[in-house]
Amino acid sequence: MKKVLTIAGSDCSGGAGIQADLKTITAHKCYGMSVITALTAQNTTGVYGIEACSVDFVKNQMDCVFTDIFPDAIKIGMVASIEIIEAISEKLKEYKPKNIVVDPVMVATSGSKLLNDDAINMLLNELIPLSTVITPNLFEAEILCGFKIKTTEDMVKAARKIAENYDGHILIKGGHLEDNANDLLFSKGTIHWFEGERIINSNTHGTGCTLSSAIASNLALGHNIEESIRNSKEYITGALRANLDIGKGSGPLNHCYKIV
């Protein structure tokens, strides 16, 4: 069985973060493992508290995973602080795993900050260079490229700008576009669109986490980057279509739609 590690924050309500990742990894019939960077007290209506893990404890978790069950792919989500980013980078350089998907999580859908402002440069300079693919949403891509993104043309310009300082694959997600949910893959100068019909469903808590852990699972299973994104987009579309409606705010996805 292929092994997939998620390095992310915990969402006690199960919709995003570690919990969404492990559900997604399991739905892909891979073995899921987790390194928790922070605990969040959150639900579908908002984030009500964050307790970051100590740096030593993040390193301890990473050592436990890497020295015993070496992952075939890794998804990195909420990393919380400069110190935690440094710890993760140090351990990735030590163990040199392949297939690293970085979802540069900055702000929750509900508007709460999940990354300290002073940590953005560290994310850019330390963690992103170690990744195979990054999966910013429109807001995160704006921070990475330095200008506003409103249209699909802007998405291409943003990807070109980000690629000036980054060698890997860039997937800019169009979930927050006004019309279709089209995602752009920019790989070494080549543009590839993954078109997605917008599904009318306000329950989108954890879509970014789900997509990035689905991509990591597909890479672990041996698919190339384009196949991995195509399969992951299909997975997320199904999970949105399956229309789970729980909680008082923007609810989670339905990961059970494919499980027998």
Ligand SMILES: Nc1ncnc2c1ncn2[C@@H]1O[C@H](COP(=O)(O)OP(=O)(O)OP(=O)(O)O)[C@@H](O)[C@H]1O
């Ligand atoms: N209403 C929708 N219909 C179809 N696909 C969607 C919809 N909303 C998001 N997606 C898809 O879900 C994936 C995640 O994109 P999105 O832009 O929502 O990421 P995100 O903002 O990081 O997610 P999160 O809400 O977890 O922060 C993308 O493939 C996007 O196209």
Ligand SMILES: Cc1ncc(COP(=O)(O)O)c(N)n1
């Ligand atoms: C622990 C954690 N990680 C990531 C997100 C982003 O997901 P969303 O934007 O859907 O709230 C989150 N809310 N919580």
